[in-house]
Amino acid sequence: MTDHRVFPSPKSPASSGSASPTFPATKGQLYGAAARSIYRPGRRHHRGCCCRLCLWTTIAIFILLLLVAAVAAVFYAIYRPHRPSFSVTSFRLGYLSTTTSGVKSKFSLAVTARNPNKKLVYLYSPIDVTVLASDITVGKGNIPAFVHGKRNSTVLKSSATSSSQPLDSETLSKMKAEIKAKAGVPLKLRLDTKVRVKAGSLKTPRIGIRVICDGIRAVIPASSNAPAIVSMSDDSCEVKTKIKIWKWTFLF
CATH class of the missing domain: 1.20.5 (Single alpha-helices involved in coiled-coils or other helix-helix interfaces)
Structure with missing residues (x-):
């Protein structure tokens, strides 16, 4: 005997009216939203x-x-501006000796400054004078401020001394050897200042300059009564513009 019963088909979720199941968002969806x-x-x-x-x-x-x-x-x-020029007119050594603590010295010097310009006047600030022996400071002095007129030459005089320049033992030994040497002590004169250029009623800002006079040599006699012999291989000096930026100094 055949069974004619009809079984109802299972209802789909949509037809049942119940809510669709939810699933957590994937990582890609989360990153995209972020x-x-x-x-x-x-x-x-x-x-x-x-x-x-x-x-x-x-x-x-x-x-x-x-x-x-x-x-x-x-x-x-x-x-048509031109740089000023400098030359050593005279350089005399009063004394230069070493002590247990350093160096004692006295120098007398004269430098000629020349302004070759027809229309420009130089206004110099006070000049710092430094005498060096083998790049060691052995004397310091100064020259007062002055106005350098057009087409003018001016002789600048100064003295440089050192009561007791402290030196380390190695440098002191080297200085003693140079003082006793027959060839003499190589010296260098350095001038540091600032200058303004005046053209009519116009004035430029102050510009730093450094003048270096090299080629000076002093032979110190064994007797303290005899004067020292100073010779110069070249009396002309080199003039450089000095610019200081932060802690660095540039010369050109």
Whole structure:
């Protein structure tokens, strides 16, 4: 006998009216949501403003340099500036001796400064005078400030002394040997100052300069009554512009 019973089909979740099951979000979905939340369209605009600011700043600096170069070219064409020149007129050694603590010395010197310019006046600040022996300071002095007129030569006189310049034992031994040597002690004269250039009613800012007079040698006699013999291989001096930036000094 055949069974004619009909079994009902299973109901689908949609037809049953019940809610669909939920599943946790994947890592990719979480990272994507985080990325979308971090994205800020305004930052691109901010970067664009910074780029434009840098560009305009660079252009402004470039234009300023061009203007400075143009002014310098016009100034040179009108005034034809030349550096001042210096030479050692006289250099005398009163005494130079060593002690247990250092060096005692006395120097008398004269330097001739020349201004070769027809239209420029130099305004010098006080000048620091330094006498060096093998790059060791053995005397210090100064020259007062002065105005150096057009096409003018001025003789600057000064004395440099050292009551007791302290030295380490090695340097002191080297200095003693040079004082006793027949060839004499090699000396160097250094002048440090600042100068302003006056052209008519215009004045430039102060510019540092360093004057180096080399080639001086002093032979010290064994007898204290005899004078020292000072010779100069070249009386001319080298003039360099001195610029100090932070802790560094540049000469050119």
